[in-house]
Amino acid sequence: MNAVKDTWHKPPFIKSPALRYGLYAAVAIYVVLTLATLPIDWDRVSDGMRRAQRIFSGAFPPNFERSGLLIDGFLESLKIAILATVGGIALSVPLAFMAARNISVKPVYFLGRGIIIVARSFHPVIVAIIFVKAVGFGPFAGALTLVVYSVGFVAKLLAERIEEIDFGQVEAMRSVGAGFIPTLAYAVFPQIMPRLVGLGIYQLDSNLRASAVVGIVGAGGIGATLANAFGRYDYDFALAITMVIVGVILVSEAVSGFIRKRIA
């Protein structure tokens, strides 16, 4: 009677065929239009190739003669990263509690979320430019920048972790008549502790990377050394710095990955 079907097709991601093909067509037209209207000057591309070649040939072999400068720059970056991570986490923990829907009251929640959104909405380079204007060139501006950067990241993810906690433990602490702070300390904090440590280690690693970038706009660290080397056409020294940055970041990523795996 009923013939059992022997063909099956995965249902399409977008059900309506009109909408589906319409979207494909729109994307295709957009790409074509963009390519047609964007001023792409192929001569400049080939010029650029030559210039890039000059830079690279000037960069080889990398020059480690001024390694003292390089090490100083790196130590400064490391100091910036550590300071920013400690400061950022110290600010992030209370902010995360403020911004967790299940813990705080509505007005405080919106305030907390608002601060996090503001901290997240600007790229570190833009924040760095503002801080360099405000407190002058140097590592202090870099540290302040990365504190803001850390808060935007750590507080947001920590708040989300707080919203996922097992609320039974909070209920238990309420049932024994514990106050607000002890309830947070006993029922919430132990649950978010592994995430906090993981975020802290990740952020240290991330701040080290970002400190190289914000240094270029004058916020100290190895980035400043790198910007100076470029400015003086010392491409061989710049390559040496770049290589060391890549090496250090590889090492720090391996270390942070290892630690985060162990605490999970």
Add this chain to the structure above:
Amino acid sequence: MLKITKLTKRYGSGDPVLKELDLTVEGDQLTSVIGSSGAGKSTLLRCINRLVEPTSGSVDLNGTEFTALHRRELRNARRRIGMVFQSFNLIDRLTVMENVQSGRLGYISTWAALTRRYPREDIRHAYELMERVGIAHYADRRADELSGGERQRVGVVRALMQRPEILLADEPTASLDPKTSEQIMSLLRDLASELKLPVIINIHNVTEAKEYSDRIVGMRYGRIIFDDKPGKLEKAEMDEIYAGVPAMDRAEVGAVA
């Protein structure tokens, strides 16, 4: 003595979960509350210490009217009611001792709580209770290293650390295997008589309820329809407690109201 009168709880605008319920518990009785899922057993227990806010009615524990208390008073009053949970609700990442001492959080200062400087008296009491239920050797272990039965013992000790005037247990054995479940039930029964502590247990396992309780309360859709000695719970009463579809029962209520 715990005296509940005309307790009503309504979530949102739906039918009430508890309908003008009266219940009095005194002495060192172990009272089991049975009834199908959705009968309001959990809500009843949580309305007693106001983890759930009752809509109307009165909860009176030894002269304190719980429904009238404000924040700080409520916190202080909650110290007098111990509670044990189905999923234990231990703080997994803290040691057994910290979990046990968390039962005293309503008494010690915030500073003492944060720095773990517990009073000597509390530490001694904790060791005594842990010794009594057989978990003293786990004091320094993390709570999530323990087995289910051991964890519920920690839960019981945490509640007893409060030196409560009454103990509420919300399906304390539902996450445990049958053997462990019996151990916990007999522990609760023994503690009730040792400490002269009234205990109210929500429970699904009727056989266990009959074996270990002094009194059984049967609930159906927000009302108590049976309240007597375990021996009096026969098949007819059981059928009445567990029979019926919720919709029918609600229709009935609607007709009355």
